Amino acid sequence: MSSTVNTFLKVSEQKAFDVEHRRKINFNISKYDHSVEKGLLQFDNLELARKRAHATKWKVIENLDRYLLEFESNFMRKGGKVIWANNATEARKEILAIMKKANAKMVVKSKSMACEEIELNEFLEKNKIESIETDLGEYIVQLLGQKPYHIVTPAMHLSKEDIAKLFHEKFGTPIDATPTELTLKARELLREKYTSADVGISGGNFLIADSGSIAITENEGNARLTTTFPKIHIAIVGIEKIIPSIKDLEMFWPLLSARGTGQNVTVYNTILSGPKQSNESDGPEEMYVILLDNGRTNLLAQKDQRQALYCIRCGACLNACPVYKNIGGHTYDTTYSGPIGSIITPHLKGMEEFKHLSYASSLCGNCSEVCPVKIDIHKILLYNRRDAVDQNLNSKAESFGWMMWKKTMLSRKRTDMVSGKWKNYFMNTFFKGSWGKRRELPEFKIDSFSKLWKSKNAK
């Protein structure tokens, strides 16, 4: 077993028994559930909206090359610059080159999972460039030296008391400060950063092909300040975020907000189409979009799993997942956690090391049910498991066990030949480990099924 799996299993066990962790997550997810119930009421026909969103993403992912080129040419027409990055190293190199050219010492960042994916903060720090998270949740986890716990709500694992304590220790605010007081303190600390930062870095919720724009959705207004105050704006966006037309936002924005946070529409939705134009007073002088592959084309090549690229990162599948709710976001130790992380990470970062995530599921299907773009998440988990077996990535003992199982089960004669005692021995030898120490293995009767059947009918 690789060290990644061992760590995952060990931390999962600790978290599953951490009652305080469970209390906080249940509390925060129950508030979320309540809001989503109301948010979804805005749809007359939610199922139809989901089907349309699925079809739109199908069209765009099946023609990804064409739509990305359309985006590129439209964005460049307005003075924007597009950089294609095959992987994290290329993306970081390009970002550093822009920073060096501008002699940048400080950047402000708005929330971006693509930046997490390329470990941008750590990279900038190593290059002596200060990087400040401006989303409140991201700012809190940055102060704690942690990674985001959740793709939408990075500090979901913390209570308001935890955050008050953190701010008390770092900034001397009262230990019992209210959420409003804490937010005001963060705002006061961050405001001056926007005006003094050399570069603003963001992600992007959508890349819009026909208008050559990126769309950013947020609730705090920090992304607007990040992308407009500094002289340079760099957006790092995964290539799968593309949608064909600006008109599609009327469908995707409500789906994202309703499932993401339970709002009818998120507070700030910004469309950015290049740097400041000569007749405009606001905006950056230079704007770059880094189109990030970083394993996405590996996923694109898998016809059964490709639809995982339709994801709009609403986070709903995480909140719906019984495994996520028990083991928490940090346990996955990946940028994308929960069901969506389990299906994409083996393709983004390697099947061998991350195949275990596709087994971290009860296959209840709740994730697929809530997904606003109707991704068959639980089926993709099975396809990943199939691929892991096809690539001989399972242990020899497990493969041997299944081979014997299949041979026996396909023949009544062979099934009856082996006594219950041997079957139990076989199960205990080959399956006990994967079955888990907290579950009892099913026990075979000593007599075969045929024998039991016969004696039952004889009575």
Ligand code: SF4
């Ligand atoms: S897979 Fe679906 S539910 Fe999960 S984050 Fe993506 S869009 Fe949301």
